[in-house]
Amino acid sequence: xxxxxxxxxxxxxxxPPIIIFxxxxxxxxxxxxxxxxxxxVILSAALILYALVFGLDAAEKxxxxxxxxxxxxxxxxxxAGVGVVTMFLGGxxxxxxxxxxxxxxxxxxxxxxxxxxxxxxxxxxMLLIFFAFADRGRS
Amino acid sequence: xxxxxxNITLLAFLAITAVAxxxxxxxxxxxxxxxxxxxxxxxxxxxxxxxxxxxxxAAVGAGISTVLMIATLALTxxxxxxxxxxxxxxxxxxxxxxxxxxxVYGTLDxxxxxxxxxxxxxxxxxxxxxxxxAETGVPNVVTSVLASYRGFDTLGEVVVxxxxxxxxxxxxxxxxxxxxLDDRGRKDNDT
Numbered sequence: 001x002x003x004x005x006x007x008x009x010x011x012x013x014x015x016p017p018i019i020i021f022x023x024x025x026x027x028x029x030x031x032x033x034x035x036x037x038x039x040x041v042i043l044s045a046a047l048i049l050y051a052l053v054f055g056l057d058a059a060e061k062x063x064x065x066x067x068x069x070x071x072x073x074x075x076x077x078x079x080a081g082v083g084v085v086t087m088f089l090g091g092x093x094x095x096x097x098x099x100x101x102x103x104x105x106x107x108x109x110x111x112x113x114x115x116x117x118x119x120x121x122x123x124x125x126m127l128l129i130f131f132a133f134a135d136r137g138r139s
Numbered sequence: 140x141x142x143x144x145x146n147i148t149l150l151a152f153l154a155i156t157a158v159a160x161x162x163x164x165x166x167x168x169x170x171x172x173x174x175x176x177x178x179x180x181x182x183x184x185x186x187x188x189x190x191x192x193x194x195x196x197a198a199v200g201a202g203i204s205t206v207l208m209i210a211t212l213a214l215t216x217x218x219x220x221x222x223x224x225x226x227x228x229x230x231x232x233x234x235x236x237x238x239x240x241x242x243v244y245g246t247l248d249x250x251x252x253x254x255x256x257x258x259x260x261x262x263x264x265x266x267x268x269x270x271x272x273a274e275t276g277v278p279n280v281v282t283s284v285l286a287s288y289r290g291f292d293t294l295g296e297v298v299v300x301x302x303x304x305x306x307x308x309x310x311x312x313x314x315x316x317x318x319x320l321d322d323r324g325r326k327d328n329d330t
Contacts, residue, residue: 029282
């Protein structure tokens with residue numbers, strides 16, 4: 001598909017808005033619809049579109065698989081780590097209220113961090129699975 | 140009124156797509172119809188105000204899983220599956236009819252959509268709806284339930300996604316080894 005001009009031009013103009021939308025869904029998830037899972041999937045969809053149109057090698061230059069493996073574990077670590085931090089701060093596991101001065105601020109911070117972890121893991125996992133399938137087909 | 144019309148249209152298209160999927164034999168076309176099916180399900184969730192679910196369905200169901208299924212198809216390279224000879228549809232048809240009838244019978248007991256007296260709405264849902272903003276400062280109750288009230292569940296889900304990724308990478312991840320067995324396998328595919 002690397003020679004298809006229309007696809008290349010259209011996806012070049014589509015990918016940046018998709019990425020912005022993913023970030024919006026990620027960080028606006030507490031006010032509007034969305035959250036970490038949706039944001040991670042949308043962000044990985046942007047990169048899968050890039051990989052489909054411009055080739056796997058170009059996509060791997062954007063984000064290598066070793067980085068993705070690191071990110072997939074990092075997301076889970078952030079989520080579980082927030083729980084451990086709240087325990088060290090004197091609360092229960094994943095009791096965000098102790099993270100900041102007031103309960104509401106703590107909950108807000110905790111939800112933001114946890115959703116970030118979800119987003120990073122889902123994004124990396126979706127891309128890794130896509131790469132695993134696509135790599136197989138590459139001769 | 141317009142909601143009912145949209146719902147009927149979408150459900151009719153869902154049924155048409157399902158019938159088309161059953162009747163087609165070209166796997167590539169079936170995968171594309173799966174994508175369309177997911178996208179219309181997402182539209183249906185949208186009409187039912189389940190925007191978060193609609194998001195996920197559109198991105199995962201219509202987007203990524205379609206891409207993965209096409210990638211799998213490209214790996215297997217057998218687009219037209221032939222129907223086995225002596226295929227008798229009556230027994231499967233009977234099983235499907237009985238199961239379908241049982242499910243329709245089951246829906247008779249389900250409370251109407253959006254019924255405020257439904258068990259799901261009277262258990263913990265009122266607590267979340269009343270206290271979410273005061274306790275977490277998050278207006279989107281879906282997010283506060285997922286990330287805070289049910290934080291353990293979501294942690295489990297993330298670990299499930301992560302585990303699935305590890306399993307896929309263990310099974311088909313990494314570069315394909317260039318061994319003799321691999322060459323033979325490729326030769327078999329060519330003939």
